[in-house]
Amino acid sequence: MPEGHSVHRIARQFDRNFVGRRVSASSPQGRFAEGASLLDGREALAARAVGKQMFLEFEDDLWLRVHLGLYGAWDFSGEILVDPTIASANGRMGQTNQRGTALDEPVLDDAGENSLTSIGAPRRARVHVRMSEQTTGLAEEGAEWPPPVVGQVRLRLLTELTCADLRGPTACQLQTPDEVQATIDKLGPDPLVDDPTAGEERFTAVVRRKPTAIGLLLMDQNVVSGIGNVYRAELLFRARLNPHIPGRDVPEETVRGLWRDWSRLLTIGVETGQMMTMDDLSPDRWRAAMASRDDRHWVYHRAGLPCRVCGTAIVLEEMGARKLYWCPSCQA
The missing domain is CATH 3.20.190.10 (MutM-like, N-terminal)
Structure with missing residues (x-):
């Protein structure tokens, strides 16, 4: 999608x-x-x-x-x-x-x-x-x-x-x-549409009162607009966040960090047309990532491959009827 x-x-x-x-x-x-x-x-x-x-x-x-x-x-x-x-x-x-x-x-x-x-x-x-x-x-x-x-x-x-x-x-x-x-009123905030501060406050307030797993909340378009399967997996990894933690148990600063990171990745995605989620790449690695989707992500579509950070095998499971990729060590 x-x-x-x-x-x-x-x-x-x-x-x-x-x-x-x-x-x-x-x-x-x-x-x-x-x-x-x-x-x-x-x-x-x-x-x-x-x-x-x-x-x-x-x-x-x-x-x-x-x-x-x-x-x-x-x-x-x-x-x-x-x-x-x-x-x-x-x-x-x-x-x-x-x-x-x-x-x-x-x-x-x-x-x-x-x-x-x-x-x-x-x-x-x-x-x-x-x-x-x-x-x-x-x-x-x-x-x-x-x-x-x-x-x-x-x-x-x-x-x-x-x-x-x-x-x-x-x-x-x-x-x-x-x-x-x-x-539109039924949709969650969109970083490219809503006032950034107001959007962050609204997103944070909703997530922090929900008993639902954060991995499900990020895919709920009533909570936040635009996040799909790729961005969900990558945002959770970048935050080193276990997808199963209830939203209300995620520290407030971590929730705010998710919103700010989504704002950044969405902007990059619009500018580049690619769901580029890896940071600080050298020019050669950047070109390699643009040439191959397999080199653009930390965990997405990497089931069974070693985590790029710790070497643990990336896990694939189903969450919300969609495939979820995550590292059981970095995101413990």
Whole structure:
């Protein structure tokens, strides 16, 4: 499932390429035909992300809410104005160096994604881009316009230059402004949306009164927005925190540290497009991590491998119907 950084990046893509433009809408699959007919011909006014949910505002107080869930993805094609803070040299929804510096040569990871780029001026690129948990895509010069529909497309949004196809979302619905606010009110704080101090206070207060295991609380979108399976495992390890400790038993300063660390990692994720959770890497190790997902994390997806800190085998268990990776020694 896409975690918070991916959804914020998608919202930025919509902000640059759809907001301020009149949009044609259709539902090739037919499952959102009525909603698409209401959106068709309206101007897109705003795009925002809160946690794992994205909201697109259209004329006449009409909002589109999308939750990608486990299988959803946005495919972008056409002439795309790329946000320089998330752009990559080959036109994919790209990345910058964690330290914000430009590197001369692109690095393709094991999924073929270019993960290092300049942070120069916005540019237009005729590309095809998939926006989901793992961002991939190939540049397509001179492609047919509008592009042919491929597969089960729930919703197609189209301007004169840019096309966005939505596939397999958990939620795709129209909402009124009051309904949007009610949806957001149910979500926990998002470091990129809420006031940082207020968000920290709200998160800390909720966690500190809950008897639920902290490993479950971090995945509860009513407690904190945007954290998924990867970030949960990595945040807990970075805090050296046992996932089974009840939230109310976690020291207050540790809870506050989790919020601040999530704020930092989320920002890095939006800037780089990668869930990079290892710190203070040398340039060579940084490039290696961008080239291989296996080198970006402390514990995630490392079951049975030695802990990078103590050498103990990383444990894999199920928590909240999701896989949890942790070190039984460092996180004892």
